[in-house]
Amino acid sequence: MSKILVFGHQNPDTDAIGAAIAFAALQKELGKDAEAVALGTPNEETQFALDTFKLTAPRVIQTAANETDEVMLVDHNESQQSVADLKDVTVLAVVDHHRIANFETANPLYYRAEPVGCTSTIIFKLYKEHQVEVAAPIAGIMLSAIISDTLLFKSPTCTEEDKAAANELAAIAGVDLEVYGLDMLKAGTNLGTKTATELLTLDAKSFPMADKNVRIGQVNTVDLKEVFDRQAELEAAMQAAMQVEGYDLFLLVATDILDSNSELLVVGAPVAPVEAAFGVTLENHRAFLPGVVSRKKQIVPQLTEQFGI
Amino acid sequence: MSKILVFGHQNPDTDAIGAAIAFAALQKELGKDAEAVALGTPNEETQFALDTFKLTAPRVIQTAANETDEVMLVDHNESQQSVADLKDVTVLAVVDHHRIANFETANPLYYRAEPVGCTSTIIFKLYKEHQVEVAAPIAGIMLSAIISDTLLFKSPTCTEEDKAAANELAAIAGVDLEVYGLDMLKAGTNLGTKTATELLTLDAKSFPMADKNVRIGQVNTVDLKEVFDRQAELEAAMQAAMQVEGYDLFLLVATDILDSNSELLVVGAPVAPVEAAFGVTLENHRAFLPGVVSRKKQIVPQLTEQFGI
Numbered sequence: 001m002s003k004i005l006v007f008g009h010q011n012p013d014t015d016a017i018g019a020a021i022a023f024a025a026l027q028k029e030l031g032k033d034a035e036a037v038a039l040g041t042p043n044e045e046t047q048f049a050l051d052t053f054k055l056t057a058p059r060v061i062q063t064a065a066n067e068t069d070e071v072m073l074v075d076h077n078e079s080q081q082s083v084a085d086l087k088d089v090t091v092l093a094v095v096d097h098h099r100i101a102n103f104e105t106a107n108p109l110y111y112r113a114e115p116v117g118c119t120s121t122i123i124f125k126l127y128k129e130h131q132v133e134v135a136a137p138i139a140g141i142m143l144s145a146i147i148s149d150t151l152l153f154k155s156p157t158c159t160e161e162d163k164a165a166a167n168e169l170a171a172i173a174g175v176d177l178e179v180y181g182l183d184m185l186k187a188g189t190n191l192g193t194k195t196a197t198e199l200l201t202l203d204a205k206s207f208p209m210a211d212k213n214v215r216i217g218q219v220n221t222v223d224l225k226e227v228f229d230r231q232a233e234l235e236a237a238m239q240a241a242m243q244v245e246g247y248d249l250f251l252l253v254a255t256d257i258l259d260s261n262s263e264l265l266v267v268g269a270p271v272a273p274v275e276a277a278f279g280v281t282l283e284n285h286r287a288f289l290p291g292v293v294s295r296k297k298q299i300v301p302q303l304t305e306q307f308g309i
Numbered sequence: 310m311s312k313i314l315v316f317g318h319q320n321p322d323t324d325a326i327g328a329a330i331a332f333a334a335l336q337k338e339l340g341k342d343a344e345a346v347a348l349g350t351p352n353e354e355t356q357f358a359l360d361t362f363k364l365t366a367p368r369v370i371q372t373a374a375n376e377t378d379e380v381m382l383v384d385h386n387e388s389q390q391s392v393a394d395l396k397d398v399t400v401l402a403v404v405d406h407h408r409i410a411n412f413e414t415a416n417p418l419y420y421r422a423e424p425v426g427c428t429s430t431i432i433f434k435l436y437k438e439h440q441v442e443v444a445a446p447i448a449g450i451m452l453s454a455i456i457s458d459t460l461l462f463k464s465p466t467c468t469e470e471d472k473a474a475a476n477e478l479a480a481i482a483g484v485d486l487e488v489y490g491l492d493m494l495k496a497g498t499n500l501g502t503k504t505a506t507e508l509l510t511l512d513a514k515s516f517p518m519a520d521k522n523v524r525i526g527q528v529n530t531v532d533l534k535e536v537f538d539r540q541a542e543l544e545a546a547m548q549a550a551m552q553v554e555g556y557d558l559f560l561l562v563a564t565d566i567l568d569s570n571s572e573l574l575v576v577g578a579p580v581a582p583v584e585a586a587f588g589v590t591l592e593n594h595r596a597f598l599p600g601v602v603s604r605k606k607q608i609v610p611q612l613t614e615q616f617g618i
Binding site for chain 1: 406408410411413415416417420606610613614
C-alpha cells in the first residue's frame with residue numbers, strides 16, 4: 001500500500017503546514033504510513049516557526065495521484081483549495097475548522113470539523129483522545145498555528161478551547177506564549193521585500209459565489225500605510241491575476257495585527273455585494289473595516305450572503 | 310432563541326429516528342434547547358423499537374425555517390435527503406456515517422463523521438467524550454439503530470466499534486442482544502400488508518449521479534419470493550414514481566436478512582452502468598446479488614463509479 005499523504009490548503013499558512021505535520025505524526029503513532037506534505041512553500045511566519053522548533057518544511061507536491069491512492073486533508077475541504085487531482089484519490093480523513101463546500105466523496109470517511117479558531121486545536125484534542133503524547137517540536141508547531149490563526153487570540157474566531165490548547169502546548173514546547181507569539185507574527189509582516197504578486201499570493205483563497213469566482217487574499221502588517229503606498233502596483237497585479245486565473249472579483253484584506261483592523265482593496269466586479277456586505281462605500285477602491293481581522297468569520301459569510309447562495 | 314431541531318433523513322429508518330432522539334437528549338444534557346423531530350413516521354421496525362423502550366415517535370416536520378433558525382443533522386448530510394428548506398436554516402452540527410455530497414454551509418460548523426456502521430455508534434462515543442450517562446431507553450433506541458443498520462452485525466459496513474457499542478448498550482438497556490435483535494428485524498419484514506408504493510418508500514433515497522437522478526429503495530425480508538411475486542405491481546409503482554418525481558433510474562434492493570443476499574429490480578435508464586457496477590446482466594429487469602446487503606457500501610459507490618463522478 002502506498003503512503004498516505006497528509007496536507008493543508010494551497011498557499012499554506014502556519015496552520016496548513018503545522019496541522020499537516022502534527023496530524024501525520026499522530027497517524028504514524030497510530031500505525032499508519034503517513035507523510036506530511038504541502039501545496040506550497042512556507043511563508044516567512046511559518047518558516048520562523050519551523051526554524052524555532054527545528055522542524056523541516058514538508059515536501060511540496062502539486063498532485064497526489066501520481067504517488068498515492070489515499071490522502072488526508074487538514075485545514076481545508078473545498079476542492080479548489082486542495083491538490084489539483086483530488087478527485088482521483090480517496091480522501092480517508094478531513095480535520096478542519098472551515099465551512100464545508102465543494103467537497104464530495106464516493107465513500108464514507110472520517111470527518112472532524114469543529115467551529116474553533118484553528119485546526120491544530122482539534123488535532124491536539126485528537127492526540128488526547130488517542131492518548132498519544134505530543135513531542136515538544138510538534139507542540140511548538142501546533143502552538144504556532146493557533147497563534148497564527150487567532151492573531152494571538154485577538155480574532156473573533158478564537159475560542160476558549162484555542163486559548164487552553166495554546167497554553168498547554170506552550171508548556172510542552174517550552175516557550176513563553178506572548179513573547180514567542182509576537183515574534184512569530186512579526187516575522188510574517190516583512191512585506192517590503194516582496195513583490196506585489198507575492199503579497200497577493202501569500203495567503204489567498206478562491207471562493208465560488210453564485211456564478212462568480214471570488215479571490216480573497218490577506219496580508220498581516222504592523223503598518224497599513226506601508227501596504228497602501230503600493231496600491232497602484234497591487235491593483236495592477238490583481239488585474240493581471242484576474243486575467244490569467246479568471247477571477248471576477250479580487251479582494252485584498254490588509255490586516256493590522258497590532259490594532260486588529262483591516263483595510264480592504266477591491267478590484268473587479270460586482271462591487272455592490274462587497275459594499276453591502278460590510279456596510280461601506282468604496283473610495284479609491286478601498287474601505288476601512290474596523291475590528292475586522294478574520295476572513296473566515298468576518299469576510300466570507302457576509303459576502304456569501306450578499307451573493308445569495 | 311428558538312429551539313434547535315435535530316433530525317435524520319427523509320424516509321427515516323431506525324438510525325435516523327434513534328440517532329435524532331439520542332443526539333437531542335445529549336444536547337439537552339449539555340444545556341442546549343434541542344428537540345428531536347423526524348422527516349416521516351416510523352416504519353414497523355422502528356415502531357417496534359420505540360414501543361419496546363417506551364419512547365414516543367418524534368413529531369414529523371416537512372420544513373424547519375418556519376419554526377427555527379438552527380438545526381442539527383444526524384445520519385445524513387445530502388440536502389436532497391434532508392428537510393425541504395435546509396438552505397434557509399443554519400446547520401450547527403452534523404453527526405453521520407455516510408459519504409459527504411451536496412452539502413454546503415456558509416459558516417464553520419461541528420461535523421463528526423466516522424466510517425462506522427451506524428450513526429448511533431458515534432453518538433454513543435460522544436456521550437462518553439462528554440461524560441454524560443446514557444438513560445436506559447436512549448441506550449435501547451441506539452442499540453436498535455445499530456442492529457438495524459448492521460443487520461445484526463452481518464453487513465460489511467459493521468465495524469468492531471459498532472459491535473462493542475451494541476454490547477455495552479444492550480447491557481444498559483437490559484435486553485438480550487441476539488433475541489431482541491432478531492425480533493426487531495423481523496418486525497420490519499412484514500411486507501404483505503403494504504402497498505407497492507409503501508414498499509418503495511419504506512427506505513428509499515435519491516442520489517444525483519452525473520446528470521441522472523437515481524432512486525434507490527431497499528426492503529428487508531425473510532422471503533425474497535414474497536417480494537418478487539409482486540414484481541409487476543412493483544414495476545408499475547416504480548414507473549409511476551419516476552413520472553411524478555423525475556427519477557431517471559429506480560433500483561429496488563430486496564435484502565434477505567437471514568441469508569444476507571439481495572435481489573435487484575431495476576426500472577428506467579441507463580441500465581448499462583448498473584450491470585457494469587455489479588458485474589451482472591439484468592434478466593426480466595432483475596439480478597441476484599450474492600452477499601450484498603449494504604446500499605451504502607455495496608451499491609452506491611459501485612454505481613457512482615460507473616456514472617463517472
